Amino acid sequence: GQNIDQPTEMTATEGAIVQINCTYQTSGFNGLFWYQQHAGEAPTFLSYNVLDGLEEKGRFSSFLSRSKGYSYLLLKELQMKDSASYLCAVTNDYKLSFGAGTTVTVRA
Amino acid sequence: EAGVVQSPRYKIIEKKQPVAFWCNPISGHNTLYWYRQNLGQGPELLIRYENEEAVDDSQLPKDRFSAERLKGVDSTLKIQPAELGDSAVYLCASSPRTGENTEAFFGQGTRLTVV
DSSP states (O other), X not given: OOEEEOOSEEEEETTOOEEEEEEEEOSOOSOEEEEEEOTTSOOEEEXXXXXXXXXXXXXXXXXXXXXXXXXXXXXXXXXXXXXXXXXXXXXXXXXXXXXXXXXXXXXX | OOXXXXXXXXXXXXXXOOEEEEEEOOTTOXXXXXXXXXXXXXXXXXXXXXXXXXXXXXXXXXXXXXXXOTTSSOEEEEESSOOGGGOEEEEEEEESSOOTTOOOEEOOOEEEEEO
């Protein structure tokens, strides 16, 4: 079975940094995705990790530790437009299994 | 370039009625997915197509759900008859090739409400 856990909600101030954690226990693993989803909109791709370590892409970074079944998404220099749900997803055998998502609210 | 297009955006039907959703993937994308997303949850895969072949339909409730992708391009997802528990957002996604590291591009979804 697939078990992917992330916090339900997080709140942060504009300009700050927020770290969204994701832990997973899955029957197989071929990589981990992070998607951003604004309310009522389509999920959009943020990052993909398959090897341990940190991937940096502008204000967003994603980290993976396969031995710990753990990933995090780091959002720096938060902007109001970053208010959204962030979905962690594990891929195995071409099947994406999503966590429930973390709703991030950015306050002025 | 146009993204994944879905229609309708919203649909309200009475229980026991049929309903169909349509998806036009990004041009050239061979892989097409249908997902269901319940409120406050992540998307759950219903079916995956490689061209016109359904290669993974293990999570599709086949007693009432059906899908087709006849020419390997557009796809339709049908529910007949609909139940109250089918209320959700139905997302279509496509990707350009088969690969574990290939990102999926999602449409905006069809929000279904069964009353």
